[in-house]
Amino acid sequence: MAPIPIQDTLGMLGDNLERRRSVLPISRRRATAWSRGLEIPARGPTVLYTGQMYQLVPAINAMTHRLSGMEDSWMAGYFGLARRMNRLVNLAGLMARGSPQEVREYNEALRNIARLLLAAHVEFGYLYGVDRYAGALAHDEGLDETLQRHAARVYEDLKAAGVTEVITVDPHTTNLLRSVYPKIVPGYELKVRTYLEVLAALAPKPVERLAEVVTVHDSCLYARREGVAAQPRALLTESGVTIHETELSGKATQCCGGPIEMLFPKRSNDIAARRVEQLAKSADRVVTLCPLCLANLRRVGRPGVEIDDVSSYLVRGYCPRVPNGGAGAELTEPRHAAPAQAVAGA
Amino acid sequence: MRVDPTLRQALGDGNGFDASSCLNCGSCTALCPLGLELFPRKLFRYALLGARDKLVENTDTVYSCLLCKMCEENCPAGVHITDNVRALRVYLGREVFHLGPRGV
Ligand code: SF4
Ligand code: SF4
Numbered sequence: 001m002a003p004i005p006i007q008d009t010l011g012m013l014g015d016n017l018e019r020r021r022s023v024l025p026i027s028r029r030r031a032t033a034w035s036r037g038l039e040i041p042a043r044g045p046t047v048l049y050t051g052q053m054y055q056l057v058p059a060i061n062a063m064t065h066r067l068s069g070m071e072d073s074w075m076a077g078y079f080g081l082a083r084r085m086n087r088l089v090n091l092a093g094l095m096a097r098g099s100p101q102e103v104r105e106y107n108e109a110l111r112n113i114a115r116l117l118l119a120a121h122v123e124f125g126y127l128y129g130v131d132r133y134a135g136a137l138a139h140d141e142g143l144d145e146t147l148q149r150h151a152a153r154v155y156e157d158l159k160a161a162g163v164t165e166v167i168t169v170d171p172h173t174t175n176l177l178r179s180v181y182p183k184i185v186p187g188y189e190l191k192v193r194t195y196l197e198v199l200a201a202l203a204p205k206p207v208e209r210l211a212e213v214v215t216v217h218d219s220c221l222y223a224r225r226e227g228v229a230a231q232p233r234a235l236l237t238e239s240g241v242t243i244h245e246t247e248l249s250g251k252a253t254q255c256c257g258g259p260i261e262m263l264f265p266k267r268s269n270d271i272a273a274r275r276v277e278q279l280a281k282s283a284d285r286v287v288t289l290c291p292l293c294l295a296n297l298r299r300v301g302r303p304g305v306e307i308d309d310v311s312s313y314l315v316r317g318y319c320p321r322v323p324n325g326g327a328g329a330e331l332t333e334p335r336h337a338a339p340a341q342a343v344a345g346a
Numbered sequence: 347m348r349v350d351p352t353l354r355q356a357l358g359d360g361n362g363f364d365a366s367s368c369l370n371c372g373s374c375t376a377l378c379p380l381g382l383e384l385f386p387r388k389l390f391r392y393a394l395l396g397a398r399d400k401l402v403e404n405t406d407t408v409y410s411c412l413l414c415k416m417c418e419e420n421c422p423a424g425v426h427i428t429d430n431v432r433a434l435r436v437y438l439g440r441e442v443f444h445l446g447p448r449g450v
Contacts, residue, residue: 006409007443014445140413142435143445220414255379255414264410271379271412 006263013262014143017150022052022133024059031055032128034107038114044125047158048114048195049166051134051173054106054291058098061295064261064268106291112315113169113195119319120204124167130157136172139180140259148184151176155185165191167198171221171228171290179225194222196289196310199318200231206317209240214313215282216243217275217297218253219290232289232310239317244282254278258296273300280305287313350398356441357393361433365390367423374417374427380410386417386427393434401434402442408434 013023031052040048117124132154138147158166168174171194178192214236222228229250233243248254257271276297279286286307288294297307357363368390375387385407392400401408411431418427439445 006405007445010439010443011445140432141409142432142437142439144436220412220416224415224419251419252416255412255416257379257412259412259414260410264406267380267410274379 009263010141010143013137013141014146017133017135017138017143017146021150021153022056023137024056024063026052026055026059028129030103031131032126033103034110035114035126035128038111038118040114040124040126042125042128043161044123045162046123046165046167047125047127047131047161047163048117049127049168049173049177050110050131051136051168051170051176052132053136053170053173054110055103056133057106057291057295058102060261060292061102061299062098064265064299109291109309109311110169112309112311112319115319116199116311116314117167117195120199120202122167122198122202127157127161127163130161132157134173134176134181136176139176144184147180151181151185155181155188155190158190163190165193168192168194170292171219171226172292174226174228175221194226194228194231196228196231196235199314200234203234203238204318206239207320208317210313210317211240212285212313213242213244213283214285214287215246215279216249216287216289216310217246217256217279217293217307218249219288219293220253220255222289223251223253228289232287235314235317236287236310239314241313241317246279246282248278256293256296258290258292261292261296268296269300272296276300276302276305276307347392347395347397348399349396351396353396353398353401354394357433357437361436363393363430363433363437365394365425365430368394368425369423371422373420373422374425377416377420379412379414379416382407382410386411386431389434390425390427390430393430401438405438405442408438 016023016025031050034050034055114126134154135147135150138144138150166177168177174192174194177190181190182188216233216236218229236243254275255271256275257268259268261268276286279297280302284305286297286305287310288297288307289310291309294307294309301307354363368387370387370391372387375383375385378385384404389401389404389407392404408431411428413428413431415428418425421427
């Protein structure tokens with residue numbers, strides 16, 4: 001009986017980042033599936049940079065599920081072998097495919113984010129195959145040499161594509177591109193804002209009032225490092241949502257346990273369960289701002305408590321629906337009829 | 347506990363570990379969602395003392411940190427706690443686990 005071995009698990013994920021440019025490599029088709037039909041241009045000075053975080057969640061969930069079955073079991077002893085095999089075939093990718101329903105759901109969140117930006121007349125491109133995982137795990141686990149090399153390659157790709165500004169969608173990619181890369185990539189120069197900051201600055205008019213009561217689970221990275229807490233609240237409130245704040249919110253937020261989900265699944269679940277209990281005291285609808293928080297809090301869940309990504313609220317509040325579309329109707333892809341907002345100046 | 351006189355320098359020079367202003371007040375441990383008696387205050391003390399064996403013994407604790415900054419936000423001495431935890435990981439990754447491109 002043994003815990004998840006740190007050396008081989010981190011070794012395997014680090015090997016993947018070095019060799020396959022992601023800790024859990026997924027195909028280009030899967031990474032870009034969310035954008036189908038949105039017809040986002042393949043380039044532009046401003047791009048929506050997903051960092052593949054939403055796309056990776058189903059794979060991370062599947063991996064975490066497998067690892068938690070191995071924690072404190074005889075199987076933990078075979079990680080060394082698994083790591084050696086993973087150098088030859090993408091074993092981690094095979095172990096972590098994720099459920100089709102989850103894949104659809106997390107892709108939908110990205111579609112919602114793109115729709116919100118389009119509805120606010122923000123001009124942006126999407127780099128498809130070049131929109132890569134930014135290296136959050138390597139940074140957190142102290143794999144600095146691996147991260148440095150990876151970051152340089154990510155930046156090179158962005159520069160080669162002529163990008164000067166990125167709009168990010170999650171706290172981990174935001175923190176890396178905005179606060180970590182400038183310290184480790186020579187000559188780094190890129191404007192980085194989250195879609196929540198971009199939207200809040202534009203203050204779009206809601207198209208529907210959402211008479212709902214929620215509580216917000218802040219991401220540690222957003223609230224304590226990147227100053228993102230007021231913007232999602234302003235957007236939610238403006239669209240009619242009432243926020244019942246939990247005691248530990250904003251800069252005092254309590255972590256969801258996500259950062260240790262792979263190495264210490266049980267400990268991570270305990271922290272998530274405690275957090276869900278705290279949040280449930282304020283409202284039975286919880287809004288998350290990060291795909292990893294969403295996954296981790298949902299994993300433990302609680303009967304009667306709904307946990308959803310902030311984009312699923314905002315898209316209803318700010319994006320028009322097709323006329324006569326009933327329940328589940330496809331949201332319109334806004335046309336660029338109105339003059340596009342200059343993002344850099346927004 | 348054995349003292350390795352080179353540890354503090356290895357952590358400080360190469361990895362930016364600096365807990366010298368720590369007042370040993372324990373606020374960080376009290377606020378930490380992990381609820382581990384050792385963490386992060388005592389572990390930092392071990393690092394400052396050069397107790398390499400204690401760090402290696404407590405590798406699980408070092409890698410359990412969420413880097414959530416709850417402690418750091420409330421540290422009266424402004425210790426960069428999460429940078430320190432990352433510095434310990436960089437050290438353990440290199441020196442103990444031999445991780446990285448040229449690792450095992
Ligand atoms: S809160 Fe700061 S000063 Fe107090 S023990 Fe922790 S690191 Fe030291
Ligand atoms: S950053 Fe680490 S030590 Fe500090 S409160 Fe969070 S989990 Fe605890």
